[in-house]
Amino acid sequence: MLSAAGSAVGLGNLWRFPYLAAQNGGGLFLIVYLVLAMTFGFTLLVSEVSIGRKTRKSPIDAYGAIHPKWKWIGIFAVVVPFIILPYYCAIGGWVLKYCVVYFSGQLSAPVADGYFTGFITSDTEPILFLGIFIFLTSFIIYRGINKGIEKFSKTLMPILLIIVIGIAVFSLTLSFDDNGTVRTGLQGLMIYLIPDVSGLTPASFMNVLLDAMGQLFYSISVAMGIMISYGSYFGDKDDLISCVTKIEVFDTAVAFLAGIMTILPIYVFMGREGMNASGPSLLFISMPKVFVSMGSLGVILGALFFIMVFLAALTSSISMMEAVVSSLMDRFHLSREKATVVEGIVAFIVGVLVCLGYNVLYFECPLPGGATGQILDLLDFLSNNILMPITAIGTCLLIGWAAKPQTIIDEATKNGEAFRNKGLYIAMVKVIAPVLLTILLIQSIMGL
Numbered sequence: 412m413l414s415a416a417g418s419a420v421g422l423g424n425l426w427r428f429p430y431l432a433a434q435n436g437g438g439l440f441l442i443v444y445l446v447l448a449m450t451f452g453f454t455l456l457v458s459e460v461s462i463g464r465k466t467r468k469s470p471i472d473a474y475g476a477i478h479p480k481w482k483w484i485g486i487f488a489v490v491v492p493f494i495i496l497p498y499y500c501a502i503g504g505w506v507l508k509y510c511v512v513y514f515s516g517q518l519s520a521p522v523a524d525g526y527f528t529g530f531i532t533s534d535t536e537p538i539l540f541l542g543i544f545i546f547l548t549s550f551i552i553y554r555g556i557n558k559g560i561e562k563f564s565k566t567l568m569p570i571l572l573i574i575v576i577g578i579a580v581f582s583l584t585l586s587f588d589d590n591g592t593v594r595t596g597l598q599g600l601m602i603y604l605i606p607d608v609s610g611l612t613p614a615s616f617m618n619v620l621l622d623a624m625g626q627l628f629y630s631i632s633v634a635m636g637i638m639i640s641y642g643s644y645f646g647d648k649d650d651l652i653s654c655v656t657k658i659e660v661f662d663t664a665v666a667f668l669a670g671i672m673t674i675l676p677i678y679v680f681m682g683r684e685g686m687n688a689s690g691p692s693l694l695f696i697s698m699p700k701v702f703v704s705m706g707s708l709g710v711i712l713g714a715l716f717f718i719m720v721f722l723a724a725l726t727s728s729i730s731m732m733e734a735v736v737s738s739l740m741d742r743f744h745l746s747r748e749k750a751t752v753v754e755g756i757v758a759f760i761v762g763v764l765v766c767l768g769y770n771v772l773y774f775e776c777p778l779p780g781g782a783t784g785q786i787l788d789l790l791d792f793l794s795n796n797i798l799m800p801i802t803a804i805g806t807c808l809l810i811g812w813a814a815k816p817q818t819i820i821d822e823a824t825k826n827g828e829a830f831r832n833k834g835l836y837i838a839m840v841k842v843i844a845p846v847l848l849t850i851l852l853i854q855s856i857m858g859l
Contacts, residue, residue, distance in 0.1 A: 414561065414730065420571070420665045421723050422502060422720070424630055424666040425694065426694050428666040428670060431626055433603075434687070438606035439607060442606065444666075454836055455634075457652065460641070460645065464651065468639075469643065471486060473639050494798070495790070497790070499724070503724040503728055504766075508537075509694075519703055541759070544725070576668060598678070602674070625851055633806075634803040676698070680700070685697055694720065698716065732754060736751050739753065768787060772786065773785060792855075811841035820833060
C-alpha cells in the first residue's frame, strides 16, 4: 500500500498542484479537488487495484483476462509508463543535481541568471545525473518486491512525509518586510484556503473542474498500469476499499501540504506575482530564490526540500518501471533481473535523447494551445494528454459495460467489506467518469 501511495506522490503533486490551486481560486480548487477525489478518483483507483488482484497479472495481460476483446487497453497501459519513465528520470536527474548543490552549501548558485537553463543545455552533466537516477530506480526494482520495493517504501515514505509536514509547518512561520509591506505565511495560507469566487462564471467554473480533474487524474497514477501491478501483489485477505482510501488520503494530504510549502514561501518572499510560476520553473527557479532570501537557513531548508522532491520522484519512477518490468516478465517470460536490465538500458537510451533535446537535438514543435515543445514535451503530451485518457476511458467502458461494475464490487468485497455508495460507483464508472475523461481528452487535443 505504501508503494502504491508512493507512486501517487510524485512531481505532479509538488509543482502542478500548487500552481493550479493558486490560479484557480485557491480554496475553490481545493473543494472541487476533494469532491473529485472521493468520487472520480476512488472509481478509477478501486477499479484498477481490483483488476490487478482479481487477475494476478501484469498490466499487459490483466485487461484481456477480464474480457478478451479489451486486451488492447493493456498495451496502452504499458506504453504509457514506457514513454514517461525516460523523461521522468531525466527530470529526476535535475532534482538530484539540485540536491548536490544544496548539500554542498551553494545557496547562491541556483539563483544566478540562466543557471537552470545552463545546466539542462549542457552536454554531459544532465546525462550523468540521469544515469545515476535510473541506476537507483533499477537497483530497487532488481531486488524484487520484498527486498526492493517494499523495503524501500517502508523506510523512505515515512521520511518523505515527515519532511513534507516539517517544511509546511515552517512555512506558516515565515514573514518578510518588503519595503514596509509585511507579508506572512499566514496571509499566504488564507490566499491558499479561502475560495476566491470573484468573477466566477459557469465557463470559468468548468475550467476549474477540468483542471482539478486533470490534476487528480495524473496524480493518482491511474491509466499507467501501476495500480494494476501493485493490485496484483495485494493479498486475498487485504481490505481493498480501505487500502484505496488510504492511498487517496495520503496522496491528497501530500498535494495539499505541497501547496503550503511552496505557495506560502513564494508569496512571502516574491508576492502574488511569484505565484504565477508553474512547471519546472516553480521548483528550479522560484524556490531557489525563496531559499536564498532566507539567508543561511535557506541552505538547510533547500537541502531538505530537494531531498523530499527527490524521494517523491524516485518512488514514482520505481512504480513506472515496475509496471513495465512486470509486463516484460509476463509476456516474454523473462526473469525480474533480465527484464529490469533491459528496461533500464532502454530508458537510459531514450533519456539521453531527452537530455540532448535541449542542446544538439534541440528543435521546436508546435503543440495544441499555442505552446512549443522539445523531445520531453512531445513525450509528455503523447503520454499524459492522449494515451492516459484513452486508457482510462477504455477501463471505464470495460468495467461499466462489458464486464459490468459488479465484477469490481465482488472483488473489492470478497471478504465481506462494505462497499459504500455502490450506486455512485456504478454511475461514475458507466457514465460520469467516461464523459468527463472524454471532455478532458478533447480539451487536451484542442489545446483549450
